Structures are given as C-alpha cells and as structure tokens.
Amino acid sequence: MAKTAEVPQDLESFLVSLLDLGAVEVLFCPKFLSEGKVAHALIPKEGSRKGLAPLFPFMPANGGKAVSQFTLEGPVDRPVAVVLRPCEIRVLVELVKLEQANLDNLYIIGLECGGVYPLEKMTREKGAAHLEAYNQALKEGQVPQGIREVCGACDLFQPMGADVVVSVIGRDRPQLAFLTGKGLELASKVGLETRRGEVFTSQSQALLKTKAANRAQLLSSVKERVKGYQGLLEVFGKCIGCHNCSKVCPICYCKDCFFESATFDYEPISYTQRLEKKGALRVPMDTILFHLGRMTHMATSCVACGMCEDACPMGIPVAQIFKAVGADVQELFEYLPGRGLQEELPLTTYRPVEFTELEE
Amino acid sequence: MSEPFEPKIVGFLCYWCSYTAADLAGVSRMKYPPNLRVIRVMCSSRVDPVFIIKALLDGADGVLVAGCHPGDCHYQKGNYYARRKVALTKKILESLGLGPERVKLSWIAASEGPKFAQVAKEFTEEIRRLGPNPARAEIFL
Ligand code: SF4
Numbered sequence: 001m002a003k004t005a006e007v008p009q010d011l012e013s014f015l016v017s018l019l020d021l022g023a024v025e026v027l028f029c030p031k032f033l034s035e036g037k038v039a040h041a042l043i044p045k046e047g048s049r050k051g052l053a054p055l056f057p058f059m060p061a062n063g064g065k066a067v068s069q070f071t072l073e074g075p076v077d078r079p080v081a082v083v084l085r086p087c088e089i090r091v092l093v094e095l096v097k098l099e100q101a102n103l104d105n106l107y108i109i110g111l112e113c114g115g116v117y118p119l120e121k122m123t124r125e126k127g128a129a130h131l132e133a134y135n136q137a138l139k140e141g142q143v144p145q146g147i148r149e150v151c152g153a154c155d156l157f158q159p160m161g162a163d164v165v166v167s168v169i170g171r172d173r174p175q176l177a178f179l180t181g182k183g184l185e186l187a188s189k190v191g192l193e194t195r196r197g198e199v200f201t202s203q204s205q206a207l208l209k210t211k212a213a214n215r216a217q218l219l220s221s222v223k224e225r226v227k228g229y230q231g232l233l234e235v236f237g238k239c240i241g242c243h244n245c246s247k248v249c250p251i252c253y254c255k256d257c258f259f260e261s262a263t264f265d266y267e268p269i270s271y272t273q274r275l276e277k278k279g280a281l282r283v284p285m286d287t288i289l290f291h292l293g294r295m296t297h298m299a300t301s302c303v304a305c306g307m308c309e310d311a312c313p314m315g316i317p318v319a320q321i322f323k324a325v326g327a328d329v330q331e332l333f334e335y336l337p338g339r340g341l342q343e344e345l346p347l348t349t350y351r352p353v354e355f356t357e358l359e360e
Numbered sequence: 361m362s363e364p365f366e367p368k369i370v371g372f373l374c375y376w377c378s379y380t381a382a383d384l385a386g387v388s389r390m391k392y393p394p395n396l397r398v399i400r401v402m403c404s405s406r407v408d409p410v411f412i413i414k415a416l417l418d419g420a421d422g423v424l425v426a427g428c429h430p431g432d433c434h435y436q437k438g439n440y441y442a443r444r445k446v447a448l449t450k451k452i453l454e455s456l457g458l459g460p461e462r463v464k465l466s467w468i469a470a471s472e473g474p475k476f477a478q479v480a481k482e483f484t485e486e487i488r489r490l491g492p493n494p495a496r497a498e499i500f501l
C-alpha cells in the first residue's frame with residue numbers, strides 16, 4: 001500500500017502541471033519530433049510542452065544514459081523531473097556507481113512498462129500504428145505482440161527506485177503512487193489529494209508471472225542456441241564489427257573502448273605465425289573476442305534493455321545473449337544491477353573468503 | 361597419423377610469488393611437464409579476463425592464473441579481485457558451453473617450488489584428459 005492518486009486528466013497534463021506549479025523547473029521526457037517519431041528532450045518551465053510522449057512505446061536511447069549526459073560533470077543546478085522506464089532507472093543507478101551520473105536534484109518518475117517496440121518499427125512504419133493494440137494489451141495485462149524480445153521476457157517492468165510510480169497495466173487511466181519524500185513533495189506542490197491504495201493492479205501481478213515464465217524460456221533457448229564455439233560462430237559469425245552494440249549500450253560508457261584501442265593492432269608476424277597452425281585466419285581478428293570481452297567488462301551491470309539488439313544491422317540477438325549471460329554472472333555475485341546504490345559493483349569489491357571451490 | 365596431443369597451457373604467474381616458485385622449481389631441478397608457457401604479471405589482478413579469453417580463442421588448451429595466497433598479495437588486495445575475475449570468466453565460459461574447466465586459479469607462494477611443480481603436473485594431466493581445445497579447429501574465431 002502507498003499514497004496514490006489517479007492522474008487528473010492524463011499523464012501528460014500531470015507532467016505539465018509539475019512545471020506550471022513550480023514543483024520542478026525542468027522536465028526530461030520523450031517528446032514527438034514528428035508524427036510517430038520520438039526522442040528524449042529537456043523541457044524548461046517556459047518551454048514547448050507540445051507533443052509530450054512519456055508512454056509512447058519506443059526507446060530511442062536508454063534514458064538512463066541520456067540523464068548521465070547532463071549529470072556527468074556534476075548535479076543539475078535546479079530541480080528536474082525525469083520520466084524513465086524501469087530499465088532506464090536501473091541504468092541510471094549503475095551509472096551513478098560508475099561515477100557517470102548524479103542523482104541530486106532529480107525527481108524520478110518511473111513508468112510501469114509494457115515494453116517497447118524495436119526502433120525499426122518507428123523508422124520504417126508509423127510508430128503510432130501500433131498504439132491501439134499496445135494499449136489494449138496493457139489494459140488486459142497481456143504482452144503486446146511484436147515488442148523487443150527482451151521486453152517480452154522482462155520481469156522487472158514494475159519500477160524500482162522511483163519517487164513516483166506511474167501504473168498503467170490493467171487500468172483505463174494511469175495511477176500515480178508517491179513512494180518517497182521527494183515524491184510526496186511533488187504531490188503536495190501540485191495539490192493532488194492522495195489516498196491509500198495498491199501501487200500495481202492484479203493484472204500487473206499476473207503479467208509478472210507470465211513474464212517470469214517467458215524469461216526462463218528465453219534464457220534456456222538462448223543457451224541452447226549459443227552453445228560451444230560452433231554455436232558462438234553460428235550467432236556471432238556474421239558480426240561486421242561495427243560496435244554499434246556497445247556504442248548504444250548505456251552501460252558501456254568508456255569514451256575509449258578497450259576493443260578499439262591499439263592493444264588489438266598486431267605485428268605482421270602475429271598473423272603469419274598463426275597461419276602455421278590454422279588453415280585460414282579471419283581478418284580482422286578478434287570479432288568474437290570483442291563480444292566475450294565486452295561481456296567480461298559489463299555483463300554484471302547489463303539491464304537487458306535491448307538497445308544493442310535494436311542497433312545491430314546484422315540481426316544478431318545481442319541483448320538476448322547478454323541477458324542470458326548477465327543473468328548467470330549476476331546470480332554468481334548475488335547482484336542485481338540498479339537495485340540499489342548501496343550494492344557494490346561486483347568487480348570492485350570482494351569478500352575475504354569466497355569462491356573457495358576455485359582455489360587451490 | 362596425427363601427432364599425439366600435447367597440451368599447450370598459458371600460465372599467468374604473479375612476479376612476487378608464483379613466478380618465483382616456478383623459478384625455484386626450475387633451479388631445484390624438480391620435474392614438471394614443459395607444457396606451461398609462462399607469462400609474468402606484476403600481480404594476479406593484472407590478468408584482465410580478456411587475456412584469458414584471448415588465449416582460449418587463440419587455441420590454448422588451458423589457462424592457469426597463479427598468485428600469492430589470500431592475505432599475502434604484495435598490493436594487499438589484488439588477488440581477491442583476481443579471484444572474482446576468474447570466477448566471472450569461468451561463469452561466462454560455462455554459460456556459453458565453452459569449457460570453464462580449462463581455466464584454473466591457484467595460490468602458490470614464492471617458497472612453494474614443489475607446489476608449483478605439482479600444480480603444473482596435475483593441470484597438464486587434467487587438460488590432457490579433456491583433449492585439445494575445440495577452438496583450435498575453428499578458423500573464423
Ligand atoms: S566493452 Fe568494455 S571498454 Fe568497451 S565500452 Fe564496454 S565496458 Fe568500456
């Protein structure tokens with residue numbers, strides 16, 4: 001149970017009221033560029049509020065990464081409400097731990113998330129064409145057809161770490177839940193009467209079960225497919241090495257990615273010597289190493305948002321694979337990325353006695 | 361006729377301990393198999409998981425990471441981090457069915473020449489049982 005209120009009109013007008021009534025000075029929210037095309041935007045008090053699209057089911061960039069762009073050098077100097085999906089909040093928390101973002105002065109409005117469609121659907125077709133079916137599915141607590149594979153298997157769609165939660169699944173009109181002191185401060189500044197109620201509907205709780213089953217199914221099918229060196233080649237063999245997947249990955253924040261460094265420039269002899277042992281050598285080398293190496297760097301923090309898979313021109317199920325490997329390594333360290341700031345990144349901490357089965 | 365299988369093992373040995381132990385085993389003329397190709401590192405924590413994976417993708421049959429015993433790292437905590445990195449690497453290999461048993465972690469102090477010889481011997485035997493790394497056969501890796 002929490003302090004809740006229905007949105008007065010719709011979610012957009014609630015967000016505008018945050019600006020108008022001085023609860024915050026800036027709003028960070030997806031906004032329509034043109035019909036059916038959306039991008040994240042920072043909107044000041046006196047700015048253009050037309051075409052707010054907080055619930056439009058597309059993710060042009062992981063919003064957590066977008067927030068790190070304006071908080072990397074330090075906290076924002078005035079109150080900003082940021083509208084984020086659950087995996088975007090989790091990214092933001094990870095980026096704070098990685099010293100790439102700052103939460104001060106931010107009010108997090110977390111959306112209960114029905115998933116997002118692959119970006120291709122926004123660029124090639126009218127994104128809005130899918131809206132009706134999407135909203136219907138949400139109302140009924142179903143998984144909308146055609147959303148990102150990882151979204152269909154996401155059982156963390158009820159946001160954690162939000163000041164205000166916007167519940168939409170199983171409802172005609174979104175409901176707000178004010179979960180923290182900061183959240184309640186917003187409610188009182190815009191003069192919303194709250195009453196005690198459940199944050200999520202029973203449809204949402206049922207969907208949680210469906211999605212947990214989908215998740216288990218996805219993890220096992222990925223492992224079936226990407227098994228051994230043959231399986232690895234089957235899936236990543238067609239990779240063209242563009243590194244789009246890491247460029248759009250919100251967790252891969254490094255400005256100079258290790259895998260684009262001179263470490264992987266070799267002397268001619270490295271190539272010719274290898275030929276003495278192999279019938280042929282793929283050039284450039286290290287296409288597969290990049291993926292396995294990237295996993296070792298960031299799979300502990302992968303939130304399975306699906307950006308990488310959307311950005312892959314070769315249709316490689318990158319996010320599904322990272323989700324599956326991420327699940328294993330996160331379980332190993334009993335770590336859930338984005339669950340809390342107090343949980344330390346697995347590779348920058350240790351316990352004096354652990355993993356004794358590895359020691360000899 | 362193909363040649364009998366001789367494992368090739370890459371050993372990342374910490375300068376302050378395991379590397380000295382290997383040296384000691386050598387000068388004391390202890391017997392251990394010559395399958396280990398030694399790479400000296402300044403601390404076991406210097407071994408980025410990417411090094412281990414690179415060795416395996418390039419066809420190494422096994423990878424040994426050896427450092428100072430817990431509590432004895434020259435840089436205080438390096439080996440604790442190394443243990444996590446090896447655990448992570450093995451888990452990723454396991455997830456993808458790439459043979460985590462080809463990677464081994466061992467604590468060998470500078471004075472433990474005999475232990476070094478024994479680890480080298482046992483690990484070589486273990487890898488011999490496992491057979492050649494299947495990555496060797498894949499030209500597109
Ligand atoms: S792969 Fe590693 S080095 Fe490259 S951006 Fe990601 S975390 Fe950074």
Ligand code: SF4
Pocket residue numbers: 245248249250251252301302303304305306307308309318319322323
């Ligand atoms: S690896 Fe892919 S799914 Fe995981 S956080 Fe990065 S972009 Fe998202």
Ligand code: SF4
Pocket residue numbers: 238239240241242243244245246308311312313314315316318
């Ligand atoms: S985006 Fe696709 S093709 Fe490009 S590097 Fe990543 S997996 Fe390879």
Ligand code: FES
Pocket residue numbers: 374375376377402403404405426427428432433434435438439
């Ligand atoms: S100095 Fe030997 S493990 Fe760190």
